[in-house]
Amino acid sequence: MNTRSIPDRLQSPLERKLKSWESLLLLVAIGIFVANSFASPYFLNAWNLSDATFNFTEKAMIAFAMALLIISGEIDLSVASIIALASTAMGAAAQVGIGTEGLVLIGLATGLVCGAFNGVLVTALGLPSIVVTIGTMSLFRGISFIILGDQAYRGYPSDFAFFGQGYVWWVISFEFVLFAIIAVIYGVFLHMTNFGRTVYAIGNNPTGALFSGIRVGRVKFILFLLTGLMSGIAAICLTSRLGSTRPSIATGWELEIVTMVVLGGVNILGGSGSIPGVVIAAFVMGLVTFGLGLLNVPGIVMSIVIGGLLISVIALPRLWTMWSAR
Amino acid sequence: MTKLLASREALLMLAIAVLLGIIAWRFPAFVAPSNLFSVFNDTSPLILLAIGQMIVILTKCIDLSVAANLALTGMVVSLINIAAPGLSVFFIVLIAIGFGTLLGMFNGILVWKLAIPPIVVTLGTMTIFRGIIFLLTEGKWVNSHEMSDSFKSVPRTDLLGLPILSWIAISAVILFTIVMTRTSLGRAFYAAGGNPHAATYAGINVGKTQFWAFTISGAIAGLTGYLWVSRFAVAYVDVAAGFELTVVAACVIGGVSIMGGIGTVFGALLGALFLGIIANALPVVNISPFAQMAISGGAIIIAVILNAQANRTPGRIILKKAEHAT
Secondary structure, eight states: OOOOOOOSSOOOHHHHHHTSHHHHHHHHHHHHHHHHHHHOTTSSOHHHHHHHHTTTHHHHHHHHHHHHHHHTTOOOTTHHHHHHHHHHHHHHHHHTTOOHHHHHHHHHHHHHHHHHHHHIIIIISOOOHHHHHHHHHHHHHHHHHHHHTTOOBOOOOGGGGHHHHOEEETTEEHHHHHHHHHHHHHHHHHHHSHHHHHHHHHHHOHHHHHHTTOOHHHHHHHHHHHHHHHHHHHHHHHHHHHSOBOTTTTTTHHHHHHHHHHHTTOOTTSSOOOHHHHHHHHHHHHHHHHHHHHTTOOHHHHHHHHHHHHHHHHHHHHHHHHHHHO | OHHHHHSHHHHHHHHHHHHHHHHHHHOGGGGSHHHHHHHHHHHHHHHHHHHHHHHHHHTTOOOTTHHHHHHHHHHHHHHHHHHOTTSOHHHHHHHHHHHHHHHHHHHHHHHHHSOOOHHHHHHHHHHHHHHHHHHHHTTOOBOGGGSOHHHHHGGGOEETTEEHHHHHHHHHHHHHHHHHHHSHHHHHHHHHHHOHHHHHHTTOOHHHHHHHHHHHHHHHHHHHHHHHHHHHTOBOTTTTTTHHHHHHHHHHHTTOOTTSSOOOHHHHHHHHHHHHHHHHHHHHTTOOGGGHHHHHHHHHHHHHHHHHHHHOOOSOOSSOOGGGOO
8 A cells, every 4th residue: 555665866864854854843843932932022031931841841751751662563541540640649658657758769669560560461461552551541540539539639748849849950940850861861762772773673563573583572561661650750740749639630641642752753653753853842842832821822722732733743744745746 | 152152242241241230139229120221321322432433443443532523513513502492403413413424524534535543633633622612612611501492302302111312322233233234334344444455455445444434433423412412401611521431441341352353333332331330330339439430441451351362363373473472
């Protein structure tokens, strides 16, 4: 159905870079930035811009792990529910007087356990990840609902607030620094290590990868663990920022995170994508949300924009090739 | 006979019987015919949507926009009802089906003509449809007193002892059983999902078949939109929020393979009934309704595990598949 032809002349590396998804997206990001600064006088303010980063840092941390998972041909729709469960676990621990270090450990451990649960179901039992994680999405958040009902946990230790509300230097928040560090780690991990190459190999041809000696199941399991861990980290940041836990925390984030990953040029069918693309997509989504927020556009209208963006960034290049092929 | 016993529909019927047996042991009133009819009536919207979703999943696609389509169509017909209270319900139903069909076709066109992965398309349209409701109403609700009496009465009107809502679900089950087993379009749905390449060589246009699947799913969602809004006599932005996952869950529990090509209308019906019985039984057996989410999540996971076991082909495996390797 897809016919591929071999071009007569290869594009030069520079040309390829200029025509790449990432540069297109960067152009979009710059365009939105400029449009925003014209649309609202409050946009170009260091503190406002710093606030804007909170719109995407937590989601983006998960998006990096999700990008790897999607490149390998799997998906995890339970990430937002892992946040809810991890946050509930931390809330329950805070009630009995466990200190900040303990809370962080509990948040990370909950994320890891949830990720391992998904990973075992997908890799050991060979189940399709989209169904498994739709199931665990209800299960994890459902456990939070059983524990909390319509109640909320408050009363976190005061130094716990640093993760979501602290600033490292001037307007640079702790969350933003964490986001940047995680981005670099994932970028190196995916693009410069052996493990990263195996992720692409698995996404392109799992059976071929297996016969090339790659432990497909183990790699996928690790990716699910990482996604769980990142959800745990995001849960710590979000809980600390909000200072309270409700079972409905982070509802709908899984879709925004998948949107971010796809917008970043990761092929939803697996096999290709890059971390820089996801980073730029995170900024695009954060800037759109923040700019519209400054213009008093309600949240649900922003979601139209995000939804439209998701479809159009994929549709437009395809329409373009269809047009130019005529 | 053994084939019948081994079929997953029989297994699921057994599970439902056991479930009802356990409930009846403690609360005999639950299995009184009148109550079972009311459970069926309550589950009817889920049954309708599950049939549409099943057809989409058969073709290797997924429709996450059904609940948003339902909410948007419900709001549109409510607004039409306010603007023209005299308009006969017959036309309201036609408009609901027509409008839902258009929304479904929009999904279908993007999947067929632009070959955008269905999960991306419907993630996008899901947020767009809900956003449009907000644009139409600015977040206001349409309440019971604003709807005309005839608009509200249709789903509740009794016909031969059952409400019309139940009859619509029953007719849909019969109609689509015939479509799926006795028409060439029905065979095409199975073929397109079971083996797209073979289907193409057999002269089936896979993309077009997927387009029709989305169209049917949209039409059903539109009809259910009217039924939902008139039954609960209220329309607002978040009607049936998150219901798309319950619908997918019903299909998975009903033995519909997420990889496409496997599934029956009867299975989808049973899957929906299973979830419907659980939802209706929880308050009766004094389990907090907050537990419902975790239980349906657990049910999905158990269902996929059982389905995967049933699908294991017996015999010696010479070349393992990567998905099953660890």
